[in-house]
Amino acid sequence: SNAMKKLRDDFSEDSDSDIPEKFTPKTDLFDYTRREEMIPMRDGVKLNTIILIPKGVQNTPIVLTRTPYHAERRTLRFNSSSLSMVVPQMNDTTSAARYIIVYQDVRGKYGSEGGYMMNKPLTGPLNTTGTDHSTDTYDTIDWLVKNIPESNGRVAAIGGSYEGYTTLMCTINPHPALKAVVPFASMVDGWMGDDWFHMGAFRQEASLPYAYNQEATRKNEIKWWSGSYDTYDAYLRAGNAGAMAASRGMESIGFWKKLAAHPSYDSFWQQQAMDKMLAQHPLTVPMLIVGGLFDQEDIYGSPKLYKVLAPKDPEGKLVHFVLGPWNHGQGRRDARSLGPLQFEGDTGGWFRRNVMQPFLDHYLKDAPKLDIPRVLSYETGANAWHRYDDWPPERTEGQEAHYCDLYVQEDGKLGFEMPAAKQAFDEYVSDPAKPVPYRQRPTIPSYAAESTWGEWLVDDQRHTASRTDVLVWATEPLKEPLRVAGQPVARLFASTSGSDADWVVKIIDVWPDEVPENPKLGGYQQMLSADIFRGRYREDFAVAKPLVPDKVLEYRIPLPQVSHTFLPGHRIMVQVQSSWFPLYDRNPQTFVPNIMFAPPESYRKATQRVWRTAEYPTAIEIHIIS
Structure with a gap:
């Protein structure tokens, strides 16, 4: 054919390249x-x-x-x-x-x-x-x-x-x-609550690799590297966020320098x-x-x-x-x-x-x-x-909405009745050397091929409920559905033997022990709303102040939005702990000016108490549609 003849005539074995000087893709079939x-x-x-x-x-x-x-x-x-x-x-x-x-x-x-x-x-x-x-x-x-x-x-x-x-x-x-x-x-x-910090606690495992990848090069050619399959081990060995950043050479990365210079909610x-x-x-x-x-x-x-x-x-x-x-x-x-x-x-x-x-x-x-x-x-x-018509809803489908308190009570119980005790608390020892993992180990980095980073907010919380440094309270199985919509607020009355502390509060839907339609969900502790609060900012987010050891203080901790129905047979659970590692950096529990550079000797055990008395009624405020 003429086309084949032209190809033969144009072809030269003396050419040193098979690549044309210019190639225009055929796109006539594109829509x-x-x-x-x-x-x-x-x-x-x-x-x-x-x-x-x-x-x-x-x-x-x-x-x-x-x-x-x-x-x-x-x-x-x-x-x-x-x-x-x-x-x-x-x-x-x-x-x-x-x-x-x-x-x-x-x-x-x-x-x-x-x-x-x-x-x-x-x-x-x-x-x-x-x-x-x-x-x-x-x-x-x-x-x-x-x-x-x-x-x-x-x-x-x-x-x-x-x-x-x-x-x-x-x-x-x-x-x-x-x-x-x-x-x-x-x-x-x-x-306040998005990528870099949550109410003062630094989201190191998410922030450091992201800033590194985004700012080290224009085209993200240099990637964050890992020396450990389990990021829990890697961050624990590093000691603090500053040391981890230094190990990756981040001193020249502009956004890291801003993060490190502004750990409080200042004008920046x-x-x-x-x-x-x-x-x-x-x-x-x-x-x-x-x-x-x-x-x-x-x-x-x-x-x-x-x-x-x-x-x-x-x-x-x-x-x-x-x-x-x-x-x-x-x-x-x-x-x-x-x-x-x-x-x-x-x-x-x-x-x-x-x-x-x-x-x-x-x-x-x-x-x-x-x-x-x-x-x-x-x-x-x-x-x-x-x-x-609005959020949180005031009325919907003929039903009124109102706020109600769920109180922590003795013997690990949770209920709508305010405690009457004069001197009562639950306590645990928080050890920075053994922080509570934010998900079941190994904690896989978000950039790993096998990562399930996008699912961790619905992880089964039984992996923390059995720890001695996590407090747990739960209702009896519900007899009627309980519908909630809006932002829960934890009203936590707590004391610490240290001079600083983090408080993690989680609201959980505990499924029945057996779920016939899906047996794998038997006893599933489904996290609905959870967040972390750095104690040094109790009075002012812009100014860090040490906590008075062993003094009972009130913390109002806003939690993420919920839109959920607790079904009959399910239970409502609340967990409290003092670390969520390695996603959030560890609080040394001794007050230091900047936790990102806390020295090793500042990390100390502390006894944390959550109070449940008439004077100090720890509770979760929830918005109920009934």
Whole structure:
């Protein structure tokens, strides 16, 4: 054939390379076109941007995600001719709706120019560069609507975790073309309860590898390394977070230096907390806030956002809140189960089809009036979605909601009656040399191939209940279902023989000893809500103060949100301990200025007492729908 003859004529055995000078892939069978652009920002820096346009579309919206996780890789989930296969599962409905999908490397990462700053704050005292995620998004949207002729000039921003942070940032001084935002599991306040700290306790096992991978190189080429299969051993040998960071050469990494220099909730953290920033700006862009009940990374941010923004929208037109039965990423992908828990179908896919896409269609394509409630929450235990007018709900389906106290009592009992004793407590010895593991050992790093990091918030808690340094109280088996919705608060009356202490409080659903439909769940201690509080911040999160040894002090510890029904035959359990290792760094239990650099001799045993008297009634405040 003529084609074969041309190949023979063009072929030269004298050539030193079989690679052509230029090769253009055949994409005529693709259902989309792919554009790669370097979009200029106001300071001249150009940001690498991938634009995926469904073939044949006109007058269609744009969905934008700004990422530190490599736009090229984020738009090649599978190397396919189909747009729905190429983009992350989060975009399954937007690709089906034939939206234009855009991913952009944030400033300083992968293909984008400029310098990278982790969680870059708004321009101001913490950022004097003159640019931030808000300005970069504004400039990006301005370019997109002017240079993509297939668009209708309307843009939505979507993203989860760090991408959720950049999504929120673009609502501050937003571009007029920005019509809707969907922040999934967004990073809101890194000290109070999201990625880096939880109420003062440093999340070393999550934070150190992440900062190392993100900031050591522009393209994440150098990865955190491990010298131990069990991270419990590795962090225990290191001694403190500072020593572990030094062993990896992190002294030159900017974000680690900031973490180490700001262990308290000072102005550095307060001035960049997204809830505080958004509270100071008008609410102009419709927002669908998406959170997970079992988010192992950013469990604090989404409910806090709703709490701050809802009063700005009294009619419920701009702010909607969805709370799913999800870990950190499940709202963005398949979500039929989590660990041993089974849900009613793919809850993530159901949400994206029936809530997120109608929300986007309404604001980006003038689709019919929304039928989305102000709050939509999945109730575990009952395995059902519920629509509410607010969160926590005051009334639903003819039922009133109210707060009630569950008191710790003698003999390991838990009940609704306040204790009457004058002198009563339960105690344990907390030994920093043998900290309580946050999950059953070996603790596998989150980046390991076999890791189940995303499931640890539903781990069976029997591995800690049998330890002598963990206190346990439980109700009798329930005779009627007990439905709870909202944020529990632990009112802990406790004393320590040391001068500092951590307090970990866990609320647990204890399943019956036998479960006929699933025998493996017999006796399962399902953690519903748990958190850690560093005692030195009892009076002021911004100022660390030593505790008075052996003095009974009250700690009010807000716990993560719950939406759950305790079924008949189940029991409610509360556990209290003083370490959650190695996810959180150990408290030496002797007051030192900065625990990240605590000397070895400061780590000492301490006797911890939890009091249960009429004067000191330790209790868990729960929000009951009855």
